[in-house]
Amino acid sequence: PPAKRMKPRKVLLMGKSGAGKSSMRTIVFSNYVARDVRRLGATIDVEHSNIRFLGNLFLNLWDCGGQDGFMDNYLTPAAAGGQRESVFANVAVLIFVFDIESREFVADVANFAAVVGALADCSGTPGTRASRPSPQPKASDKSPASPATTAADTTSSSTVGKEAPKVFVLVHKMDLVPPAQRERLFAERAQHIRARAGPFAARTAFYATSIWDQSLYRAWTAIIHTLIPNADAIELLLQRLAAAIGARELILYERTTCLVVTSATRGAEQANPFGDRCERLSSILKTHKQSLARHTRSQPGSAHFRDFELRTSRFAWFVTRLTENTNLAVVLPPGEQLFNFARAGVAAARARFVELDVGGGGREVKGEG
């Protein structure tokens, strides 16, 4: 049977011109290197990109040019010649980028308030639309999904019964602030911005970011996580696999962006002092992918490794492809026997993950078709 194609999830990327929106987008999704983004020109109007993330999860990313004229146009209703309804309807996530260097912070915040207002008008607010009673359907094949929730999820463009959009605020270019001042400045800005987030205030997530370090991946991992419908089911499966092969940690990440989908950690590894290791790994692996692409003179999008093994006195590690769009990183205690055992275990589990790949990766879960 043909794959069930999920409706693309609309993601708005907004903020003043020069704030860094296109830089982020191209680094996370188009394999640019941080130092290449200096060549990007200003974004004219809206640049759409359709990004295929896991399996059949499609993101429809709207990179909205931030020059004043465009901003006014987005906010003006269609009746008055603007694009308000088309831009702000059916939004799953709004990402608003503040440039830490901007000298017009007050104007930036006012702009943000106007955008959030338009979003509330056209896509609803947490208050009005949290009325939907059912929780996110668990895609675990064990618990039969109730018809009601399935229907709610596939409802077409009508805003009724859908989840309210989520708002992410990125305070960007933090690398330009001397390290000692970063935390205080970020907290200050976040407080001012939250005060103007209207109905979204309580549930807006704030991230300090820079294209020069892994903070970029921290923010985008969180954003993507809210868009993956069956993250819980995948995590459960990872937990079981980790226990079965004696792994200390398993990390499932998307192959193109290297963003972490989910992970499972067992035993002593839960005390690992690097609490930010998922975004660190995204950043490390992505950087390395680009290096490999340079060396093999291939497109960064196609420079994938088949296999990556690392053995040290304290741990062993390998990365292997799991499904069409994901790789699995496996962290093990040292030792050859366990290593081979784990490899076999992962190979055997592959089919289960293919079934769980969002949308079934071409195959429906048995019992429902």
Next chain:
Amino acid sequence: MQNRYYDGGGMEEEKPRLLLMGLRRSGRSSIANVVFNKLPPSDTLYLESTRDINKERMHSFMDFQVWDIPAGVSYLDAPDQDIDGIFSSVGALIWVIDAQDEYFTAIQRLNDTILYLCRRYHSPQHPDNPFDGMPHIEVFVHKVDGLSDDFRADVFRDIQQRILDDVADHGFDAAPIHFYSTSIYDATIFEAFSKVIQRLVPQLPALENLLNGLCSKTGVEKAYLFDVCTKIYIASDTTPGDITQYETCSDLIDVVVDISEIYGWERPDPEPGSFEEKMLAQETGNSDAEAMITMERRGAKCLYLREVNKYLALVCIMAVDDPAEKRAMVEYNMRVFARGVNQVFEVRPRLMEDAEL
């Protein structure tokens, strides 16, 4: 793998010394911090101007010192014994020229220094090595990232020409002067430093022999022996390489060091009776870290890294299509190679002991 060995302790004067010299804001401190302290290049914007000679001692496969000498130190007017204090046991004098700025003043000062050293060390009675004992002059045409490719080549040629002409005018054609174009924003600064350090490694020919042998035996395309901390390579096989090969190998070190940092933390002992405890009782891990990456594309290269000792790692690019098949052979040869390197570095102390008997 460990990744820091910085040590601000007392200076032992006999260690080879690298002098970093150049005009104000030429980029000396940035270079020292990026190469030896892992400072991200963009953070060099916050470096303060250097006032006093800044001496740092590096502990690695060999010990050496790096002296960052501010432009204000007027060493050429100082009494001779002070000048000797600066230049004696100097391994290399690295002169940094800001290629984005007006560079005539820098060239003028550099030429004064070169001529001073040439006069001091020149000994015409040794025609085969008339500058015996003179520190190598390493000219870094720096900050070239800001220049277009064409302009970069022009500036480099112009600077090189002006310096060599001046030296030749004074009859010192054979003076040991080398030129590099560098930037802290890419691998060029590491490549340049590698070449500078290699001139100071007496074991270089022996190491190159070992690396050449490894390449011919195992189908390795390019092999580097890296100082892990600084990502300077102290030797490579002698086939001509290009900078992307160096970058690929040095990036692999980054990945291995970064992942080792995240998962190499000291864990509590596993619970008695647990699965992990039973496994660990049976076998232990690699005492030297080892990593291998194979690519998905057919015919693509495979990358291999092996720790040789506390400071050094072998990194190579191989054209192995099915590494599983050749794996045992590769591993065997790499182990033999690692042993060879460690012997090369032990020879000297042993010879000295013999001499003392």
